[in-house]
Amino acid sequence: xxxxxxxxxxxxxxxxxxxxxxxxxxxxxxxxxxxxxxxxxxxxxxxxxxxxxxxxxxxxxxxxxxxxxxxxxxxxxxxxxxxxxxxxxxxxxxxxxxxxxxxxxxxxxxxxxxxxxxxxxxxxxxxxxxxxxxxxxxxxxxxxxxxxxxxxxxxxxxxxxxxxxxxxxxxxxxxxxxxxxxxxxxxxxxxxxxxxxxxxxxxxxxxxxxxxxxxxxxxxxxxxxxxxxxxxxxxxxxxxxxxxxxxxxxxxxxxxxxxxxxxxxxxxxxxxxxxxxxxxxxxxxxxxxxxxxxxxxxxxxxxxxxxxxxxxxxxxxxxxxxxxxxxxxxxxxxxxxxxxxxxxxxxxxxxxxxxxxxxxxxxxxxxxxx
Amino acid sequence: xxxxxxxxxxxxxxxxxxxxxxxxxxxxxxxxxxxxxxxxxxxxxxxxxxxxxxxxxxxxxxxxxxxxxxxxxxxxxxxxxxxxxxxxxxxxxxxxxxxxxxxxxxxxxxxxxxxxxxxxxxxxxxxxxxxxxxxxxxxxxxxxxxxxxxxxxxxxxxxxxxxxxxxxxxxxxxxxxxxxxxxxxxxxxxxxxxxxxxxxxxxxxxxxxxxxxxxxxxxxxxxxxxxxxxxxxxxxxxxxxxxxxxxxxxxxxxxxxxxxxxxxxxxxxxxxxxxxxxxxxxxxxxxxxxxxxxxxxxxxxxxxxxxxxxxxxxxxxxxxxxxxxxxxxxxxxxxxxxxxxxxxxxxxxxxxxxxxxxxxxx
Numbered sequence: 001x002x003x004x005x006x007x008x009x010x011x012x013x014x015x016x017x018x019x020x021x022x023x024x025x026x027x028x029x030x031x032x033x034x035x036x037x038x039x040x041x042x043x044x045x046x047x048x049x050x051x052x053x054x055x056x057x058x059x060x061x062x063x064x065x066x067x068x069x070x071x072x073x074x075x076x077x078x079x080x081x082x083x084x085x086x087x088x089x090x091x092x093x094x095x096x097x098x099x100x101x102x103x104x105x106x107x108x109x110x111x112x113x114x115x116x117x118x119x120x121x122x123x124x125x126x127x128x129x130x131x132x133x134x135x136x137x138x139x140x141x142x143x144x145x146x147x148x149x150x151x152x153x154x155x156x157x158x159x160x161x162x163x164x165x166x167x168x169x170x171x172x173x174x175x176x177x178x179x180x181x182x183x184x185x186x187x188x189x190x191x192x193x194x195x196x197x198x199x200x201x202x203x204x205x206x207x208x209x210x211x212x213x214x215x216x217x218x219x220x221x222x223x224x225x226x227x228x229x230x231x232x233x234x235x236x237x238x239x240x241x242x243x244x245x246x247x248x249x250x251x252x253x254x255x256x257x258x259x260x261x262x263x264x265x266x267x268x269x270x271x272x273x274x275x276x277x278x279x280x281x282x283x284x285x286x287x288x289x290x291x292x293x294x295x296x297x298x299x300x301x302x303x304x305x306x307x308x309x310x311x312x313x314x315x316x317x318x319x320x321x322x323x324x325x326x327x328x329x330x331x332x333x334x335x336x337x338x339x340x341x342x343x344x345x346x347x348x349x350x351x352x353x354x355x356x357x358x359x360x361x362x363x364x365x366x367x368x369x370x
Numbered sequence: 371x372x373x374x375x376x377x378x379x380x381x382x383x384x385x386x387x388x389x390x391x392x393x394x395x396x397x398x399x400x401x402x403x404x405x406x407x408x409x410x411x412x413x414x415x416x417x418x419x420x421x422x423x424x425x426x427x428x429x430x431x432x433x434x435x436x437x438x439x440x441x442x443x444x445x446x447x448x449x450x451x452x453x454x455x456x457x458x459x460x461x462x463x464x465x466x467x468x469x470x471x472x473x474x475x476x477x478x479x480x481x482x483x484x485x486x487x488x489x490x491x492x493x494x495x496x497x498x499x500x501x502x503x504x505x506x507x508x509x510x511x512x513x514x515x516x517x518x519x520x521x522x523x524x525x526x527x528x529x530x531x532x533x534x535x536x537x538x539x540x541x542x543x544x545x546x547x548x549x550x551x552x553x554x555x556x557x558x559x560x561x562x563x564x565x566x567x568x569x570x571x572x573x574x575x576x577x578x579x580x581x582x583x584x585x586x587x588x589x590x591x592x593x594x595x596x597x598x599x600x601x602x603x604x605x606x607x608x609x610x611x612x613x614x615x616x617x618x619x620x621x622x623x624x625x626x627x628x629x630x631x632x633x634x635x636x637x638x639x640x641x642x643x644x645x646x647x648x649x650x651x652x653x654x655x656x657x658x659x660x661x662x663x664x665x666x667x668x669x670x671x672x673x674x675x676x677x678x679x680x681x682x683x684x685x686x687x688x689x690x691x692x693x694x695x696x697x698x699x700x701x702x703x704x705x706x707x708x709x710x711x712x713x714x715x716x717x718x719x720x721x722x723x724x725x726x727x728x729x730x731x732x
Contacts (some may be wrong), residue, residue, distance in 0.1 A: 079515075134696070142495035142654045144455070144515075146700070148641055149693040156690025157525045163686065274686065282457075286519060295513045326535065335524025339506075342517065346510040 004208035020164055024292025024345060027303035030250040031341075039314065043321045047189040051197050056313045061202035062087060062265040064309050067284040067291075068213045069257035071305045074288055075217070076250040077230040078136060082259040085154030086128050090121045090234045090262020092158050098176075110172045118263055125259015126252065128154070133251030137244045141264035143251075158274045166272035176267045180204070182277070184340035206249070207272070209257060211279025213302045226250055230297025279306035286334075288342045294349075311337075373659035387651025390703040391666035394649070394695075398673045402427075402680070409680070414556060424556045427676060434694075435672035437463070437619035437636060440567050441662040442616030442646035444608075449647050451584040451608040452507050453656025454514030458499075458640040459616050462527025464632045466496040466613075467620035468529040471538055471630040474524050480542035493617040499525075500605060500613020522640070529632035539629040549625025567618060571661060584608060588656030607706035642671055649699055 040047045059063075066083040073080045094117040096102040106118070128150055135146045178201065183199035217223035225246040228236040237243050265277060285295075291308030293300030315337050319330045381559055404411040412426035441459050448456050473488035474480055494575055499521060506517035575581040586594040587604045594601050624633045648654055649670055650663025678688045700709060 038398065047700060099609060135701070135704075136529045139701060139706045141704045142648060144654060145645065145696070146660075148645065149696040149700075151693075152696070154692035156687055159684070159686035160690055163684075234643040282522060285516075289516055289519070295516050326531075328531040328535070331524045331527040332531065335520045335527075338523055339520045342506070342512055342520065342571045343510060346512050350511065 004369035010220065019350060020294075020299045021292060021301050021304075023105070023348065023352075025301045025307075027344065027348070028291050028304050028311065028341075029307050032307050032314065035311065035314055035318070039318050039321070043318070045318075047140060050185045051187060051195070052317075053310075054185075054197050054199050054203070056310060056317070057203045057206070058198075058200045058268065060309055060313055061200065061206040061268065061282060062261040062289065063283060063305060064206040065257050065308055066207050066280060067287040067305045068209050068302050069254035069261075070211060070281075070284045071288045071291070071293050071300050071302050072217070072226060072257075073143075073254045074285075074295055075226045075230045075249050075297060075300040076247055076295045077233070078247060078250060079285075079295065080132070080150075080251060080254045080258075081281045081285075082128060082132065082147040082150030082154060083261070084233050084254065084277045084279065085158075085282060086125060086149040086258035087262040087265055087280060088274070088276040088278075089154040089158050089161075090124050090259050091266040091269070091276050092118050092161060092166060092274075093117070093124065094266040095166045095168045095270065095272035096162065096261055098172050098266075098270075099166060101162075101166065102348065110175065112130065113172060114176065117266070117269045119257045121266075122264040123258065125256045125262070128258065129252040129255015129256070130248075132255065133248040136251060137248040150207070155274070158272075162272065163274075165274075168266075168270045168272075173270045177203070177270070200268060202267050205260065205264055209260065209308050213257075215252075217302060222249060223248070230299075232298070283312065286338055289345075290314070290338070293346075312350055387660060388663050388666065389701060390651055391554055391649050391663060391670050392697055393702075394475060394670045395673060398677055400671065401647075402677055406680075415667050415705050417551065418422050419551075419553070421551050421553050422556045423551050425557075427680065429558065429561075431669065431673050431676050432561050433558040435677065436558075436564045437622050438639060438642055438646060438672060439564050439668040440615045440619045440622075440628055441612075441636075441639060441643040442650075442668040443567060443571055443661055444612030445643045445647050445660045446650070446652060446664040447584060447608040448514065448612050449644075449652060449654060450588045450656055450659035452514045452605050453588055454507070454613055455644045455647070455654065456503060456518045456609070457640045458503065458518040458521035458525055459516055459612065460636045461521055462496055462616040463611060463620035463623060463639070464500050464526050464529040464630075464635045465499060465532065465620075466492045466636055467624045467630045468532040468632060469495040470516075470617075470621055470624055471540055474542075475533075475538055476543070480540065480544060485542075485544050489617075489621060490637070492621060493614055496620070496707070497610045497613040497619035500609045500611075503613075504606040504609030507609065508602040510665060526632050526728040529630075529635075533630065533632070537629055539630045540624070541628055545625050545628050547625075549622060549628065559625070563618060563622060567615070568665070575661075580604075585658055589658070589694045632714075643668070645696065646671055649696075650705075651703060698703070 036047070046052050052228055066087060069083060070080060093102065096119060097117040098113055100108075100113075132143075132146050132150050135141050136143045175293065179198040180201070181196040181198055183194070183196040186194045187197075189195050215223075217226065225236070225241050228239060228241055229243050229246045231244055236246070266272070269276070287308035288300065288305050289295070289308070290311050291301065291304030291306070293305065316330055319333050324330075324333075388595075397659045398571035399410070410426065410428045412424055412428055414422055415425045417423045441463075444458065445456060448454075470488045473491050474484060477484045485685065503514075503518050503521065506512045506520075508512050510517075547553070548559055548563075550559065551557075554564075555562075583599050584592070584604050586597070586599055587601045594604075619639075624630050644654070647664045647669035649667035650660065650665070652659045652663055671692075674692060675688060677692055679685070683691060
């Protein structure tokens, strides 16, 4: 499969140099840009300010992070639906660490508390990833069931830890919610005073995650292994790739990212609640799909996923801005857009698949007869 | 001619996948009997309307699992034919229930004919949505989970939209009878509906080749096509039948509360339905299936939930305990563990044979 190498094939006049991954990603980016430009022209106002994009990022930093994890897992041909639950669990534990109800006796400084909360976020994420990965990779249990149980466990643990919603306030949250200000990207408000663009720390973490996962998938041995295993498990095994270890690592990464996402979620909201991040696993799957990742494995890219999240968010804000204020329009339009993207991918891939197959058949018969 | 032992062996081999749900169900029953010997006692009581009704934990397990069992039946077909799962069943049930209530609300009074018309409209609605999912999966060859993600995202909003943003109440003895008891019949109506659905599928499997064809499509689509079986048609049929199951369970759900709440009607049931299929020993990758396994799986899940409730676990915490039990079950049923058990068994029997041989030699 051409997408495994990711480079132009050396003797590839007959084969198209554009891989499925790149093609699907470009379509997404194109549609996102077109949609945003249309929104700018049609609604103006908020869409013209750079702050609109930063707001979208601020709100959805955690979604970007878990979508990256899901992209990795989906490229490997697996699925992880526990991420939303893990995010909410980590947020709950983090908030309780910050407001002191986790360790009632201990006298801890603010810095120490943030440090412990971060450690626990990473620890919980890794623990979920490791257990699920081991069950999926080494015991060969269906990923859907394992991670479904993971989701149940995480959601159940939240209420076992605390039935009441928890809140962290005060100086400690002020530290975490500190925003980066960029004056030259600012825009004037109604009174004409320049308001600098504001970015939360979570967004920077999310962008860093996107960059790291991009490098991992593009240039590192492990990342190329994900594509190989997702493309064809048997071939990957014959190439000498440790398939079990690769699948385990994919789930470990997804768990770790869910942990980080939980911490970012907590930084943004400062609240722990059993209904936090509800259905975010499905939003993350939708974002990955819109970004060009196939659930069948072997195809996908985090840059596409990043734009997938932005596309989903833009659809929502367009619906809100366009005055369709009834609560049902938002998800109905999201569903319609999702339908459009899924059909588009199907049509594009199947038309390419047919052409590719025919070309290969010709070359093969020609070689044999001649 | 097969000998008796051969017959017996093939019976066990054919039904080996039912072992895990049966063991799980058996363990749950034994556990409950040890904890409380009267746990499964059923008594005849009289309810507020003066009807004789059966009461007890056993009845509440059978009754409470009804919607799940019906959905698990449909999910088994989709899993077998399409090799994937439908995650929109809960939303589809909400849409169907909303359509049902919409029709009921359109008349001046709720008459039996109106209820029948409502039920038909609700079935047709759900089957159209099922056909939509089925078309995406069969014609456009989209993974079932992704294709149904569309309705998962917007299904409940469509249900909300059908009733114009309200959660109407439908008070009528007929609707009450659907979710509760028919006057004079002590068995809860949902259990009877499950029986009807079960008999329906049993007859279909007995007198048509649908089950075999779906299995064939799930195992090898191209081979099925070369044998003259329409893969597209079979997948579509599976999704339409699942739509029918959604409609029936949606109507039961409406009957239980006598109102439609698009947000909470059968919430998260899709996950339980898929779980029931998996616990029943069916491969989630499609192919061979046993519907009875999924039914047992669904009852196992409900029995587990009721057991946890009886142990005073709060309804929000139940999920965590359920997760642990699920993991234990799937670990027991996993191919690696099964292979390990098989090798241990072989070793033991080999040792037994060699020991016996040694004795004979001596």
